Amino acid sequence: MKMMLKAILLSCVLVVIGCQNKNDTIVIGNFGSMTGAEATFGISTRDGIILAVEEWNKNGGLLGKQIELKAYDNQGKPEEARLSVEKLINIDNAVAVLGEVASTRSLAGAPVAQQYKVPMISPSSTNPMVTQKGDYIFRVCFIDPFQGQVMAKFAWNSLKLKKAAVFVDSKSDYSVGLAKYFKETFTALGGEIVGDEKYTSGDVDFKAQLTNLKSKQPEFIFVPGYYTEVGLIARQAREQGLKVPLLGGDGWDSDKLFEIGGEHVNGSYFSNHYTTQDPRPEVGAFIKNYQARFGSVPNALAASGYDAARILFEAIKGVNSVEGPKIRDALAQTKNFQGVTGVITINENRDATKSAVVLQVQGKDFKFVETVNP
């Protein structure tokens, strides 16, 4: 059996090698959730990357070749994410991989990229463990210890709220991590966590937990989840007579949030990577080009995808090579990159140091409230 497997694998490899026409293009891989409960994450990110690729190709491409983007859908499943990275590296010969948004799926894909020494940049996974998977794994966004702090400080200093409840997706690395850092900062500031409830991604009924939270009389609820569940939670919270504001993280960023939650999500706050109201010229240009190409206002995930792709292209151009180790070294040197999501410097942990913004939900638009620097 083992011999047979090996033979099949070998023949696959031979076919792949035989069919490669190596020198036409530089292949960049992308994996994301383009269907499923977090579909807008994957689609936005991919569209941001497509915009970056098209802009570079129009200006002569990279190292004299055109850039080719291979994007795979993982349906929001970690096991598919892992397979996508395998495919991108072994079949498509991607020189680098961009993805994922959700930390759980970045964590699934990262070991594969590390194993083959192909650099991987996550545009917007914020769980600290993602880049700890190895020295080929980077990210161009802030991490949850910072994001948790941002919302804890915002609630305490700006909203002057003292009693918090947290409602966590126990199946998501992102949600659990973010809640932990939020609680640490909020209690250190002097705040009190009066309620702590859990749900599981995919749930549709949250009434039992919300009834419990209501009896604890929190002044706000921190819900570090993804937009589908957050929309349903907001709806059911209001139905249960729980009128306090909800606070959350960048997982809320989708125009579906309002579609699901309706008026019930209005007035709630979340931290994010960028705001469309940023006055810097590169942000305006990006929004204009993105709208012309895709017909919608780009969200933070599209902006992060765009930044991740451009940082990668700059790195490849800088070392004039598509070899993994060389790209890796160049990425690690990234300093003061003028990104749409802020000025990006990659630190020694291969994470980006940059500021976060707090936004307030007002219908389909998110109103800029304040910027928090690291």
Next chain:
Amino acid sequence: MNEFIQHTINGLALGSIYALVALGYTMVFGVLQLINFAHGDIFMMGSFIGLYFIRYAVPNIEPSLGSALLVIVVAMIGSAILGVIIEKFAYRPLRKAPRINILITAIGVSLFLEYGGQLVFGASPQFFPDILPRKMIDIGGDIILDSNQITIFVVSFVLMLILQYLVFKTQFGRAMRAISHSLETANLIGINVNKVILITFVIGSSLAGAAGVLYGVAYPKIDPLLGLLPGLKAFIAAVLGGIGNITGAVIGALLLGLSETYVAGYLSSTYRDALAFVILILVLLLRPAGLLGTKKIEKV
């Protein structure tokens, strides 16, 4: 105490949706001794029929009781047609075959609907619009009664009463019960077995279609795999009440809805789905005929 009452209200609302689905299981089982695994997916199709009807036929529908009833009726008709097609093409040719064949066919139909649904509707969740005007009624002591919960409960209850009447007070119901006792004998005394079975599928499927719309109203996120878990739970509810028994199915479903909500409220939501299966195992071990099932089961 207030929390307990609130949990109870929420649990009953959840249970009445399960009840509508459980009735379909129990009816088909009563008549054919077939566990129709595709039933949960007919429930899912009911949601989508409702959604697409709203989207393409009445896009500017105003939330009102009338429009909700209209959508429910359309979904019931659509699901009934689907039920008839499934019975005619998948189950009827196997009527004389060993029971395991038809069971496996049911699983096949279920998978066909789930993955065919992903192909047609897409795998991403879609959002069910509000078709019911909503009022939150504070009944004192911070307990909130949602008008939707009342509607769901009342609609479910009325449909169950109609069913009860059909089965026990009409000629058709008598024929149905005769078939459940013995298909061959019923045939011999001149009952048109195929017709009665077809009508059983019509009723069961239309109840599932109604449940699908009510589910969409209560939990406005629907996707093609939506029927999987509620379908299994409704099946467990039917087993808990004594499969083949109409009252049993309703009681089983309400009990399941309540216990799920209590578990999520007092223990942890992680155990919510596990609980249903624990109940199934316990019932099968301790009282295989279910709560209301006796040796002489009053089969539908």
